[in-house]
Amino acid sequence: MSVKKTVKKQYVQIVDIAAKQLVSLRKPPEGWLSVLRKALGMSGAQVAIRAGVSRNAIYQAERNETDGAITIKQMQKFAEAMGGRFVYAIVPENGAVSDIIQKQARRKAEDRIKRASAHMALEKQSLTSEQTAQRIDDLANELIRDMPADFWKVK
Template identity: 50%
Template sequence: MSVKQAVRRQYQAVVDLTQGGNIQVPSEGWIRTVRKALGMSGAQLARRMGVTRARIAQVEQAELEGGVTLKSMQATAEAMGCRFVYAFVPPETIENLIIAQARKKAQAIVATAGKHMALEDQTVTEGRTRQEMTRLMNELIHEMPSDFWQDK
């Protein structure tokens, strides 16, 4: 295993830790939900942050609209005695996402080659096609060419 592959595996392990997290954003957003859970008014949070009540309302609304900054989220969380964390949570393991992309690319390569061969009356058996798919997938996963994540 190359150093590049070992480093990639380490990153994969970190991301895979998010599996099963099933994190759902509350319908009112995290800021308002945590603030209410603490029994803290908007005015009280504003005082703790040294801003106006109107600013708290703006931040809560910006969170719901997807326009809040990470810096604002962190400052607000700290003012409520919390730690702000954000994450990307893949639907499955990183390895499975890589395998799926390799399969997709291998299928495209095999399909293109199959069309050319059919034009030349050189069809390949289904078993041979599966073997070539597996070989290509393994090669793509191992090599990770620069166009690996390009879909065409």
């Protein structure tokens, strides 16, 4: 196995492990800052003192988190002020990295085979639905194996 493939495999493992650990984790509607603060029984003023900011900055940060406008640095600072640790990850929405790759390969394969089938139909050389399905599967596997430069290109 080449170094490039080994490194890619390691990246896939990192993402897949994180995805499995976070499968049921969802941000609470009021945001993590507010939830942790309330779980600890801390007031905004108490967090503000620990973080070295104004009380208003805490409430603004909580609003910004729910609006998606808070920075990673702010999340880290306020999490640490409450004795917590800010963690973030980007993981596949459903399943594993291989599922995303498989879905993209299948989409590309279906598109290519359908275009070729349209030309073949004009020449009265149509494939059966079983042959078409097999060609799509074969091409999708080839695309996954070779990962051409245009693999992620959207039409």
